[in-house]
Amino acid sequence: MNQAPATLGLRCQLKQPVALDLHLQIRGFTVLLGVSGAGKTSLLQAIAGLLPARVSPFGDLPVEQRPIGYLPQGYALFPHLRAWENVAFPLPRSARRHTEALALLQRVGLKELAERFPSELSGGQKQRVALARALARKPQLLLLDEPTSALDMATRDEVLDELIQEVHAFGIPLLAVSHDPHLAMLADHMAILREGRIIQEGPPVEVFARPQHQATAHLLGFRNFLSGRIEAQENAILRIAGAGWQLQAESSSALPVGSPVQLTWRAEDLFLEEKSGLPCPNRLLVRVRAGRAEGLSTRIYLEGPAPLEMLLSRQQAEAAQITPGSSLKVCIQPRHLQILVA
């Protein structure tokens, strides 16, 4: 079981409470991204057998016989059982039960907390106890529902790193559903769920670099979208224009002149022309609508050919003295523009 990444082809058809029909490759640590209400939790429950659905593999088995470890949101540890008793719950009654549970707790680094009740554990510790409990059944597939939702920002990355290491060490394919693109960045494989279907899947590097649909781009944190048409193509540079704007984008694929496309880019990739000193092949004239401090950055809402967002560092924002109503010239590098086929 130790050759990585472990893979599994999954198929699921569900009618209630959300209509789903999807094929999904699970390779090692796989993250399925979707907005709230897209049916992520329902999908996991259907795979686990808690919702009536057509699922393969394991679909013909009753819930208690499916070799699946399911970690719901909040982890659902039994509050009346100690940590080791939670882990021992799926183990058959025998003299070795206690020893086996402690060995599993040791693997997730929590042996010294074995006597604690769940209410005495932190969010990350609960997650690891739940993982040990799920692993006690020797599952062939692990399901995680929003594994980052119950963790605070400070410990989140640490807990996730550990979780991923453990999952790789155990060599079991894992499907995590989430709306958190940061989680997807850590995955071996990722997929995007929208309206009951997978609209894009692949390695995170690829999906993040080349979102194919607006929904994907939006989930991955892209906030700027402009619709236009291809005017010309010179080598790898596409010239795209709309009402009152023209931008250049890098693209390896050839698209016919005149075809409608949508451009998208991250708020971080927009910069102020005057302050940067960088060449500005793509310029947009915009008006400042509002600004909002966002941690150490400032998010600036702009009115241009479409509503746009720009994320500046606090120092940049303070130096530029941006006030609502003022006009700005903003730039975007051609390589930062993504082309979505409309």
Place this chain on the structure above:
Amino acid sequence: MLGVDLCVARVDGAVVWGLRIWDEPVQKMTSWGGRKRPDGTAWLGPILAAGVFVFLLAPFAALFFATDWADFHFAQGDMGAIRTSLLYSGLAVLLAVLAGTPLAWWLARGQWRGKWLLDALLMLPLLTPPLALGILLSSFYGPYSPVGSVFSQAGIYLTNTAPAFILAQIYGAMPYYIIAARAAFEGVPRDLEQISRTLGRNRLQTFWGVTLPLARIGLSAGVALAWVRAMGEFGIVLIVAYFPQGIPVKLWVNLQDIGLDAVYPLLWIFFLVAVPLPLWIGLRARRQTQALF
């Protein structure tokens, strides 16, 4: 807003049962320059609470002084009444729990159309005055009724016998137990039961391993409630099973035949056997919930 309801509820981590009087604070936006409530009436709450407290407990204190401790003796037959009450109430509670638990679970977990009707019908024995229920029972189980005659052919007489006594107590106690147990089962998070299934436990194993342990505090409260109801049942028992006399009927008989002074010793015993169990369960529940949540 003030309201009163009958329930088993979790308050500050402890499970309380019985009549709950709730006071929903009316939230007002006072931070935008509105008037804050003056603190001059802060003494009113404690004074009112103390008044109600004294009102409720004064009769119990009075019993202490009214009792003739120098001449504390039981009337003839009191011991038999105590035995009857303890033994048959125990049996009645046991039967009510055995029969009521599956029904309570079914009502808590089942989802089907028309469930509200069952819920409403279940309230019927609870809301019927005991005396009226007693009359219903004697006409339904009495010797001249079809049901009563079936039983009497089997050698079971359901008037003025031990089975009749237990039957009356079950009717008095079981609805309370079912309502408490149902609330207890509803309080068990469903996702914990689901997780148990995904961990390889079937429905029955999940019920024993997860549902029952997590509902046990509310279930104990239900048992205590049923115990008090069964012990204290007077109206139904009076009609259906005047004999064998338990404590409540014997108290009434003593009151009629001998007078007020003669009932105090038995009254003390009544309190001693009826109250400690619920009190003990309540304290245990409080400790356990504090450990759990």
